[in-house]
Amino acid sequence: MMPLKISILSLIFLSQTIPALSAKERCNPNDKKALLQIKKSLNNPYQLASWDPSTDCCDWYVVQCDPNTNRIVQFNLFSANISGQIPAAIADLPFLETLVFRKLTNLTGQIPEAISKLTNLKLLRLSYTNLSGPIPTFLSQLKNLTFLDLSFNDLSGSIPPSISNLPNLDALHLDRNKLTGSIPDSLGKFTEKVPDLYLSHNHLTGSVPRSLGDLNFTVLDFSRNQLEGDISFLFGTNKTIQILDFSRNMLEFDLTKVEFPESLTSLDLNHNRIMGNLPEGLSQLNLQYLNVSYNRLCGQIPVGGQLQSFDASSYVHNKCLCGAPLPPCN
Incomplete structure (x- = not known):
């Protein structure tokens, strides 16, 4: 009976250990191969030291596996000492939903077309790098994107009109680049x-397309460009805008009869050529921030609401604006 007992114990042991061994390596071999190629392309940086081919890639730093499929769904390389370009092998991670290359000042080159193959992407953040060249039109193929951040780079050229073909986009960050040309009319046609x-913080010129007045935006920050003309169509009592910043442009219109939505909490129009009076409606708003300095405004600052809670710097250097917190009107 002893040999039989040993045999049964052996079977029990094997039945317990074999699944454990197979479960140990969750990482998909194709994903692991792609990641190792990415590491090689980036010259084996210290931040990827955990990417040991003898270990499970689902346990590696920077990446994350989906618990159900065990495919790589997140790649987040942040504040690493790397140089070179975004590796083409990134295209061989087809299940990626999040792709981040951020605060990598030695990351250069253009945004590679390989990214166009990542059709499952929901979040794409390429920011605080030295990426250059144009914003590629192929980004409009990534229909699942909800967040696109290309800020703080050296991107140049115009904004591709096709960017409005992204149906699920919650936020678009193209700020702090070297973009030129006019704002495409399509940005008002999501x-x-x-x-x-x-x-x-770009070099955008021309007027703001009137098509933007057809949509209910929550945040618009077009500050520090060279935009001209009238943006009063962006306001209205039926709008939902909360934060609007068009400071340091060359806007020129009469503010007197503009009606503001109750939703507005932050309004920055400083350093433009805006004329007229401050509308009484501003005193009805729960403003957290206001700056209309360095314009051509006149008349008394309306009394009430939050308008007297801002200091004089919010109103200075206008043509003949007066009243608290500025000196009294004559």
Whole structure:
């Protein structure tokens, strides 16, 4: 009976250990191969030291596996000492939903077309790098994107009109680049969601397309460009805008009869050529921030609401604006 007992114990042991051994390596071999190629392309940086081919890639730093499929769904490389370009092998991670290359000042080159193959992407953040070249039109193929951040780079050229073909976009960050040309009319033609738009600190010119007045934006930051003309069509009592920043442009219109929505909490129009009076409606708003300095405004600052809670710097250097917190009107 002893040999039989040993045999049964052996079977029990094997039945317990074999699944454990197979479960140990969760990582998909194709994903592991792609990640190792990415590591090689980036010259084996210290931040990827955990990427040991003898270990499970689902346990590696920077990446994350889906618990159900065990496919790589997140790649987040942040503040690493790497140099070179975004590796083409990133295209061989087809299940990626999040892709981040951020605060990598030695990351250069253009945004690679390999990214166009990542059709499952929901979040794409390539920011605080030295990426250059144009914003590629192929980004409009990534229909699942909800967040696109290309800020703090050296991107140049115009904004591709096709960017409005992203139906699920909640936020678009193109700020702090070297973009030129006019704002495409298509940015007022998003068909599903209306994203927050951040276009500040570029070299954009021309007028703001009137099509933007057809949508209910929540955040518009177009500050520090060379935009001209009238943006009063962005306001109205039926709008939902909360934060609007068009400071340091060359806007020129009469503010007197503009009606503001109750939703507005932050308004920055400093350093433009805006004329007229401050509307009484501003005193009805629960403003957290206001700056209309360095314009051509006149008349008394309306009394009430939050308008007297801001200091004089919010109103200075206008043509003949007066009243608290500025000196009294004559």
